[in-house]
Amino acid sequence: MSEENMNNKPEGCSEPEHESCSSCGVQGCPSRNGAPVDLRAKLNERSSVKKVIAVVSGKGGVGKSFVTSYLAVLFQKMGKRTAILDADITGPSIPKTFGVTRLAEADDTAIIPLKSATGIQMISVNNLLPVEDTPVLWRGPVIGGTVKQFWTDVFWDDVDYMFVDMPPGTGDVALTVFQSLPVDGIIVVTSPQDLVSMIVGKAVNMAKAMDVPVIGLVENYSYFKCPDCGKEHHIFGDSQVEEVAEKYGLKVLAKLPIESDVAEAVDSGAIEMLDRDYLDGAVREILSV
Secondary structure (H helix, E strand, O other), X not given: XXXXXXXXXXXXXXXXXXXXXXXXXXXXXXXXXXXXXXXXXXXXXXXXXXXXXXXXXXXXXXXXXXXXXXXXXXXXXXXXXXXXXXXXXXXXXXXXXXXXXXXXXXXXXXXXXXXXXXXXXXEOHHHXXXXXXXXXXXOHHHHHHHHHHHHHOEOXXXXXXXEEEOOOOOOHXXXXXXXXXXXXXXXXXXXXXXXXHHHHHHHHHHHHHOOOOEEEEEEEEEEEEOOOXXXXXXXXXXXXXXXXXXXXXXXXXXXXXXOHHHHHHHHOOOHHHOOOOOOHHHHHHHHOO
């Protein structure tokens, strides 16, 4: 018996540990007939989340957390009630981006998420550790369980759009998020490097395998614009995102420049003070999901 089916034991199952179907008399059990089992975790009974958008990347260091954070900022400015679930358990950066350093608290029924200066709700493992640079030395199942608890055990207060900051790659946590959360679509973040096609391909193919729609691509570190002459310099090489998008039938939602003041805002926890329009295309596409 698979672990998933054990967790979805049907009412009236005659097997106490749900280990064998051979002697079970329950009809219509998905474990007996091979029907697909809904593995989605139940949202906390006090919570309400309307849309879930995951931000993914095939590799680390491409600015995925910045895209996640700034999308939340833009939606919050539009009057949407916004939240961020930081699923990057071993490399959490969301709280620092917003300057939120307090520890999360809980009442009798749920963990209470932290709020940014403009009211963005968020939860991250960094808000559960007494010292933020404490390493998370957990194995995959524990990390996956923590991400699921961020959905089931947190009081998400009337959220219109939740953005999930995913860890890089296509490992255990990505599987947990796609199986456990009702993800409405994903944004794939990449950079202009030779491996971009393979990296995007892995993320896109995983999303297809999990039946999750891909909203489009965002290319970060696309160019640097000289403040003196206005010329664009492609520091990490010429962009390949258009060709990759065409290959996989996707839309290019944005090409983000390298800007030192953006890095300073993120490092100082002042991302909500930024005023940039280069993710407007991504915003429009998410609103249409």
